[in-house]
Amino acid sequence: MSVIIFTEIDNGALKKSSLEAVYYGAEVAKMKGTTATVLAIGTAAQDELSKAGNFGATKVLHANDARLATGNIQAYADVLASAVAQEGAEIVVLAKSSLGDAVAARAAGKLKASIVSNVTDLPNLSSGFKVTRSIYTGKAFATVELKGEKKIIAIKKNAVSVVESGNTANVEPFTPNLNDADFAVKVTGTHKASSSISLPEADLVVSAGRGLKGPENWAIVEDLANALGAATACSKPVSDLDWRPHHEHVGQTGIKVSPNLYIAAGISGAIQHLAGVNSSKVIVVINKDPEAPFFKAADYGIVGDVFDVLPRLTKAVKAL
Amino acid sequence: MKILVCVTSVPDTTAKISFTDGDTKFNKAGVTFITGPYDDYALSRAVELKEAHGGTVTVLNVGEADSEQVIRKCLAIGADDAIRVNCEPKDSYFTATQIATIAAQEKYDLILMGRESIDFNSGVVHGLVGEMLGIPSLSPVMKLEIDGTTAKMTREIEGGKEDIEASLPLVLGCQEPIAEWKIPNMRGIMTARTKPLKVVEPVGEDMTITEKYALPAPKGACKMIAAENAEELIALLKNEAKVL
Numbered sequence A: 001m002s003v004i005i006f007t008e009i010d011n012g013a014l015k016k017s018s019l020e021a022v023y024y025g026a027e028v029a030k031m032k033g034t035t036a037t038v039l040a041i042g043t044a045a046q047d048e049l050s051k052a053g054n055f056g057a058t059k060v061l062h063a064n065d066a067r068l069a070t071g072n073i074q075a076y077a078d079v080l081a082s083a084v085a086q087e088g089a090e091i092v093v094l095a096k097s098s099l100g101d102a103v104a105a106r107a108a109g110k111l112k113a114s115i116v117s118n119v120t121d122l123p124n125l126s127s128g129f130k131v132t133r134s135i136y137t138g139k140a141f142a143t144v145e146l147k148g149e150k151k152i153i154a155i156k157k158n159a160v161s162v163v164e165s166g167n168t169a170n171v172e173p174f175t176p177n178l179n180d181a182d183f184a185v186k187v188t189g190t191h192k193a194s195s196s197i198s199l200p201e202a203d204l205v206v207s208a209g210r211g212l213k214g215p216e217n218w219a220i221v222e223d224l225a226n227a228l229g230a231a232t233a234c235s236k237p238v239s240d241l242d243w244r245p246h247h248e249h250v251g252q253t254g255i256k257v258s259p260n261l262y263i264a265a266g267i268s269g270a271i272q273h274l275a276g277v278n279s280s281k282v283i284v285v286i287n288k289d290p291e292a293p294f295f296k297a298a299d300y301g302i303v304g305d306v307f308d309v310l311p312r313l314t315k316a317v318k319a320l
Numbered sequence B: 001m002k003i004l005v006c007v008t009s010v011p012d013t014t015a016k017i018s019f020t021d022g023d024t025k026f027n028k029a030g031v032t033f034i035t036g037p038y039d040d041y042a043l044s045r046a047v048e049l050k051e052a053h054g055g056t057v058t059v060l061n062v063g064e065a066d067s068e069q070v071i072r073k074c075l076a077i078g079a080d081d082a083i084r085v086n087c088e089p090k091d092s093y094f095t096a097t098q099i100a101t102i103a104a105q106e107k108y109d110l111i112l113m114g115r116e117s118i119d120f121n122s123g124v125v126h127g128l129v130g131e132m133l134g135i136p137s138l139s140p141v142m143k144l145e146i147d148g149t150t151a152k153m154t155r156e157i158e159g160g161k162e163d164i165e166a167s168l169p170l171v172l173g174c175q176e177p178i179a180e181w182k183i184p185n186m187r188g189i190m191t192a193r194t195k196p197l198k199v200v201e202p203v204g205e206d207m208t209i210t211e212k213y214a215l216p217a218p219k220g221a222c223k224m225i226a227a228e229n230a231e232e233l234i235a236l237l238k239n240e241a242k243v244l
Ligand SMILES: Cc1cc2nc3c(=O)[nH]c(=O)nc-3n(C[C@H](O)[C@H](O)[C@H](O)COP(=O)(O)OP(=O)(O)OC[C@H]3O[C@@H](n4cnc5c(N)ncnc54)[C@H](O)[C@@H]3O)c2cc1C
Pocket: A208, A209, A210, A211, A212, A234, A235, A236, A237, A238, A249, A250, A251, A252, A253, A254, A265, A266, A267, A268, A269, A270, A271, A272, A273, A276, A286, A287, A288, A289, A292, A304, A305, A306, A307, B013, B037
């Protein structure tokens, strides 16, 4: 009755957020006196996948069918449901992402499972199976009991602090039964930015707002991000004005991030912006207006001109 | 074309969140409820599609009587009729069960939702409903064109987007820039009062119990660094906050 962790492969390796989910799943397995099995769909080398053992998994089921090359939601949900059936699993863990949410939702429909998203902590099993989840876009938390026999838990970034064990996991091929009906949706084109660091996965984020005055000024934001190895993000008006692509927009109506460090330059800190970033561990605000509301949500602040401060920070990072 | 739009009634994005009854109930006092911002995009696109291709737009809310104010606003924006499933929508699975039960009878060509609710933020109701009905579900969809019985869409993926084609019927979770938010006009508000709003009773059971709520611990004071010494920030991030 092991715990199954649904993972995502990116560039031939398990995504960082997925490895965090593996660790979470392995900790839940320990509590339940069972083992953690990883489900990995797509192309990856065996020794890459066996690294899941380092995060607590004992076994990896590897489904690598040519038809599963693009993130097909219905097919992935079928693969997940068959893995759950084969392993007799009761609990499925995954990292929240746009693919993960979609697959988990359909799998919950198939399995008639209790599904809870944005989970921020390991479960409490002292009476029933209870988790803490973030709600109201980070403005509150709720304690939720999962009543179903089958349970699906989508975790938020930083829900656990990972401890690596140095172990490796056994990788087994997994051949699910695929339905033709799963392939009714056709992906006719993919447009991916070449930038290497994915925003939802990033530990460090440099974000900028309308204070940058125009898209031609973004070099100073990118320079700092590159020096730090950070992803770039922006406020909603910046993506509305097409200064930056939509997938960089964070906030209530954009991507929700919870990095270790969020640097906000020339962003006023409207409540809808804060909603997407308020679970960051450390927030730095750079704004020329000392009254900017963002300072109230910040850990470190600099009242200053972004055109002066950002290049100096970049220099200081390079000097580290 | 027969379109269903599922809408939530949620606290305004600037609302101060607090709880009552020993942190077991959301405190509605002084809070303005609005249509979920993503649901608003779904509704606006539905009305545009109706204007372009003909058909009907039905609005569905799973919620208590006080969400009728939000439902009436959706009717004023251009939906033809509405259904409210009379209950507290306790969780994603329960909510999806209500929507799927109605959709199974009514056979909509298109079921539009928001990418996620802004109260519980799960982003799963569309997938659950798609699975319950045995039809494809896609989210977050940022562009939607209908050509006969084919839908051409753009979906946001991590770090980019993909173009997708699929046959109707479909369940879609919508986000900007799928449409411009529509604002009701005077005529819309007048006619909304007499448009049909059917109230039905729920079926099935919830799968989770929300036991207790909590607010995040308040942030400590912000440490200010003088602009002249901006470089000091980097040392603090490395040695004090330990995030570099
Ligand atoms: C339903 C709804 C949903 C929304 N969702 C989102 C969302 O998801 N994300 C989001 O970001 N917004 C969202 N908004 C918009 C939000 O309310 C704000 O309008 C927006 O966040 C402001 O963006 P900004 O801070 O970049 O711009 P402004 O508010 O214009 O702030 C610019 C800031 O830059 C500072 N500045 C100017 N020049 C300099 C300089 N040279 N050096 C340093 N600082 C400088 C100014 O002091 C100011 O504080 C939403 C709004 C609504 C109604």
